[in-house]
């Protein structure tokens with residue numbers, strides 16, 4: 001595709017709009033018009049106070065124009081381009097021109113300015129979002145607000161990264177290592193992780209903050225055996241004051257890693273919330289996507305979790321998986337609802353460069369319209385069955401420019417997910433790939449401290465990395481004065 005941007009500087013925004021409709025397209029950008037044999041040409045221009053957009057794809061040509069209002073030029077042009085591309089492709093993106101990660105944050109600002117009803121209208125008219133998405137953003141934003149109010153600058157979230165899984169799913173873009181390949185890294189990793197937890201605990205005590213949420217993510221933390229898990233749980237218990245803890249979550253994502261012994265251990269250490277991820281209730285789809293467990297194993301793990309007494313269980317599903325169909329996805333949603341977990345998180349597949357599906361050059365067969373129907377079905381059914389949307393984010397390369405939404409039963413929101421996503425409180429993180437986010441007390445300034453990404457780097461350069469933790473003290477020192 002050739003994208004010509006004449007007499008304006010909105011190249012980045014126009015390119016993002018084109019990618020909503022043509023996510024895999026190579027886009028060559030030009031500043032002036034030139035004759036070309038290219039079959040897809042988009043020409044955007046501002047001239048004599050007129051904004052114009054011409055889209056030509058094969059034999060179809062659509063032209064749009066409007067008077068430049070000056071204060072809104074970029075948004076006016078984006079809207080024209082979306083409308084032109086809709087006519088050419090027959091795809092009607094439900095978020096309109098919105099491509100950002102957090103539509104609910106944008107919605108919050110609008111609600112603060114003009115109130116809920118008008119904010120929904122702004123989403124529809126200014127951003128061309130459809131009614132259902134605008135209402136979803138408003139619902140999420142208002143539910144998030146309630147949870148955000150429960151934290152304060154005296155508290156923080158503790159994140160522990162366990163970047164290992166039994167094997168790597170084809171669509172995975174996390175820093176997750178298959179234990180088949182990296183088993184020997186695990187022991188030194190746990191040793192270092194416990195040291196980092198100890199250092200972080202001392203720092204938190206010195207600053208005078210205590211965790212209100214703890215979250216073990218990864219990877220799949222339950223890939224570790226009981227003894228290994230116990231060492232980490234013990235380290236958290238011994239190094240942090242957990243008296244103000246409101247939520248303790250451990251991801252047990254891969255059902256085949258779940259045993260009664262591990263879940264009893266988690267329960268004993270105060271873990272109240274776990275995530276066991278079905279992703280789909282279709283065995284063939286699991287296999288095609290390189291997820292080496294069965295639907296039956298998911299049911300078994302879920303049953304164990306209930307038997308052990310977990311009252312807050314999340315399960316993730318993904319819309320748009322390779323080999324999935326609308327009917328099969330509907331069955332996944334219905335099956336998840338039937339077992340009645342407290343949280344169901346519906347992701348839309350996002351094909352990041354680091355996933356093996358991307359590097360192997362596999363083409364996803366689900367088109368934007370089908371994936372949109374999947375997500376739409378999920379929204380309708382979950383709402384009908386007593387689930388509320390409570391957090392939402394979007395990723396680059398997400399199919400159909402759609403979204404990931406956490407749904408929960410009343411009062412079962414995962415606070416950590418909201419704090420993390422909305423960046424409204426400090427997160428101290430330990431382990432490979434973890435990012436500590438420091439939030440200025442009584443303000444919004446954020447500072448990030450990055451740990452080394454991969455376990456081998458984490459192990460090899462541990463001392464260097466642990467020195468960075470002192471930046472936490474320096475950051476909070478500034479606000480003591």
Ligand code: SF4
Pocket residue numbers: 164165167168169171172173174176218219220253254
């Ligand atoms: S279980 Fe999750 S973290 Fe592990 S490989 Fe699969 S998608 Fe990645």
